Amino acid sequence: MGLPDLAPNGREAMEARRNWGLAGVVCTGVGVAAGELIAAVVSPSASPVSAVGQGVIGALPGGTKEWAIHLFGTSDKTVFLATMVVIMAVLAAVAGLLERTRRGLGLALIAVFGVAGIVAVAARPDISGMAFVAPVVAAGLAMVLLAWVRSRFLAPSLARVLKAEYDAGRRARVPGPPPVPAPGDTAPEPTDPAAGAGQGTTRRSFLGYMGAGAAVAVLAGGAAVMLRRASVAVAGLRAKVVLPRALRPAPPVPAAAVLDIAGITPLVTDPNNFYRIDTALVVPAVNSDTWKLTVTGLVEHEITMDFAQLLAKPMVESYVTIGCVSNDVGGNLVGNARWLGWPVRELLAEAGVKPGADMVLSRSTDGFTAGTPLAAMTDARNAMIAVGMDGAPLPLVHGYPARLIVPGLYGYVSATKWLAELKVTTFTADQGYWTPLGWSALGPIKTASRIDVPNAGATPAAGRYVAAGVAWSPERGIAAVQVQLDGGPWQGATLAAALNKDTWVQWQAPLDLTAGHHQLKVRAVDGTGAVQTGDIAPPAPNGATGWHTVEFTAR
Numbered sequence: 001m002g003l004p005d006l007a008p009n010g011r012e013a014m015e016a017r018r019n020w021g022l023a024g025v026v027c028t029g030v031g032v033a034a035g036e037l038i039a040a041v042v043s044p045s046a047s048p049v050s051a052v053g054q055g056v057i058g059a060l061p062g063g064t065k066e067w068a069i070h071l072f073g074t075s076d077k078t079v080f081l082a083t084m085v086v087i088m089a090v091l092a093a094v095a096g097l098l099e100r101t102r103r104g105l106g107l108a109l110i111a112v113f114g115v116a117g118i119v120a121v122a123a124r125p126d127i128s129g130m131a132f133v134a135p136v137v138a139a140g141l142a143m144v145l146l147a148w149v150r151s152r153f154l155a156p157s158l159a160r161v162l163k164a165e166y167d168a169g170r171r172a173r174v175p176g177p178p179p180v181p182a183p184g185d186t187a188p189e190p191t192d193p194a195a196g197a198g199q200g201t202t203r204r205s206f207l208g209y210m211g212a213g214a215a216v217a218v219l220a221g222g223a224a225v226m227l228r229r230a231s232v233a234v235a236g237l238r239a240k241v242v243l244p245r246a247l248r249p250a251p252p253v254p255a256a257a258v259l260d261i262a263g264i265t266p267l268v269t270d271p272n273n274f275y276r277i278d279t280a281l282v283v284p285a286v287n288s289d290t291w292k293l294t295v296t297g298l299v300e301h302e303i304t305m306d307f308a309q310l311l312a313k314p315m316v317e318s319y320v321t322i323g324c325v326s327n328d329v330g331g332n333l334v335g336n337a338r339w340l341g342w343p344v345r346e347l348l349a350e351a352g353v354k355p356g357a358d359m360v361l362s363r364s365t366d367g368f369t370a371g372t373p374l375a376a377m378t379d380a381r382n383a384m385i386a387v388g389m390d391g392a393p394l395p396l397v398h399g400y401p402a403r404l405i406v407p408g409l410y411g412y413v414s415a416t417k418w419l420a421e422l423k424v425t426t427f428t429a430d431q432g433y434w435t436p437l438g439w440s441a442l443g444p445i446k447t448a449s450r451i452d453v454p455n456a457g458a459t460p461a462a463g464r465y466v467a468a469g470v471a472w473s474p475e476r477g478i479a480a481v482q483v484q485l486d487g488g489p490w491q492g493a494t495l496a497a498a499l500n501k502d503t504w505v506q507w508q509a510p511l512d513l514t515a516g517h518h519q520l521k522v523r524a525v526d527g528t529g530a531v532q533t534g535d536i537a538p539p540a541p542n543g544a545t546g547w548h549t550v551e552f553t554a555r
């Protein structure tokens with residue numbers, strides 16, 4: 001049953017306007033708060049609200065911009081946020097009122113805000129694909145809610161009005177047949193005083209929903225602000241970190257290591273595009289001022305060190321390609337970065353490993369664990385407690401302030417982010433997080449190769465064509481890459497220079513394409529001479545195998 005919206009003037013019209021405005025504010029509030037919460041979880045730096053605000057400030061003309069930046073920009077984010085909230089509330093009330101004048105108009109205004117949010121988020125430099133979910137959910141939810149409140153309370157359909165009347169056991173006392181509301185119009189409300197009771201119920205129920213909605217919005221918004229505060233605070237600490245110089249810096253990338261082919265995987269992954277895999281619902285915001293790393297278990301001396309002590313250690317630096325065991329053949333869960341860190345071997349030597357140990361169980365601040373063979377952390381490879389990625393402190397999503405990097409092992413058994421503890425133990429006594437869930441206790445990275453060019457469904461011109469991609473076999477290195485066109489003989493690809501044996505290598509292979517459908521396969525030969533297996537295996541329990549195959553058509 002609808003709320004009063006008949007009289008063009010007077011108390012009822014006032015109340016109607018108040019109700020529509022309130023509905024706009026509450027529905028949009030719930031949507032925006034949900035969006036902010038999602039953003040705080042999936043992409044800590046990207047709040048659609050502040051992205052829009054910053055976008056607006058950026059678009060202001062000269063003098064005004066200076067003024068706005070002085071007012072909001074640097075120090076007082078609270079003023080900025082409060083201003084945004086007030087502006088949004090006014091616009092949301094306008095959306096509600098527009099929805100009253102014409103069905104769909106208010107929803108359209110909210111959709112415009114949603115697009116503004118998407119555009120603003122897209123303009124951020126450090127954005128992940130997931131960040132777009134936030135503005136889309138915010139606007140979508142606000143629209144669905146407002147449409148629901150409209151049809152449930154503010155402008156119910158005639159059928160709903162009649163049913164409510166019927167349910168209330170009353171006849172509608174309007175003379176003649178009930179007027180049919182035009183689309184976009186609001187349903188008529190009986191003016192009979194007897195209607196007061198039913199209307200009062202509706203009003204109470206409407207206000208109850210609005211109150212509940214407002215509470216949800218405030219709670220979700222508050223949670224989002226708190227999560228963001230934590231990550232913004234840690235981001236502030238991160239920005240002040242001065243990374244030490246490595247004793248032995250990684251040599252600069254030689255020109256010969258990089259092939260100039262459009263569409264090939266970049267040799268060094270942009271940290272913003274680096275795949276992210278973890279069990280953390282909310283990216284841990286680890287305070288590096290209070291963070292501690294402990295070494296426990298089968299050691300002569302337990303060790304506790306803080307971030308400053310870790311940064312003071314002699315650092316190594318190396319390019320290492322890390323990969324996820326869940327990566328499918330041809331998949332993207334692999335990345336290559338320049339890591340800076342302290343060799344784990346030196347930490348373990350300081351602690352003094354007791355005989356009998358064969359595993360190091362690393363634990364993150366959020367409880368994730370990985371079981372790494374002790375040998376992989378004490379042999380000559382560059383297993384390190386990493387503090388730097390591509391010359392900067394670790395991004396929060398990649399484990400700030402410190403994580404493990406162990407060349408040659410899948411992430412789930414080695415690459416613990418937000419590292420808190422290393423427990424020296426045995427495979428008999430302990431298991432990493434994924435092992436009881438059906439994944440192998442040992443996870444050496446399998447030799448793999450990928451075709452980047454052409455991608456599936458590509459339609460290159462017939463004739464000379466250069467296929468290209470990457471191949472990796474961390475710890476063993478890549479000796480050769482071979483491609484096979486349409487089931488013909490395997491032919492050798494040309495390898496770019498390797499950075500080292502722990503990183504992927506770019507390859508290219510010239511092909512002579514006839515017009516028509518083709519199938520290209522790739523396989524690698526590792527540094528020990530072993531040919532990558534063509535046997536097809538799924539990721540579980542210890543990594544997918546098979547030759548990456550791309551189907552395409554030459555024109």
Ligand SMILES: Nc1nc2c(c(=O)[nH]1)N[C@H]1C(S)=C(S)[C@@H](COP(=O)(O)O)O[C@H]1N2
Nearest residue numbers: 275276277278279324364368411412415417
């Ligand atoms: N704390 C923590 N560290 C973790 C994980 C996790 O779930 N939690 N996942 C691991 C897995 S499965 C992989 S593949 C790598 C991915 O590292 P990245 O997100 O920096 O690419 O992190 C590893 N470290």
Ligand SMILES: [Mo]
Nearest residue numbers: 324325411412
């Ligand atoms: Mo993984």
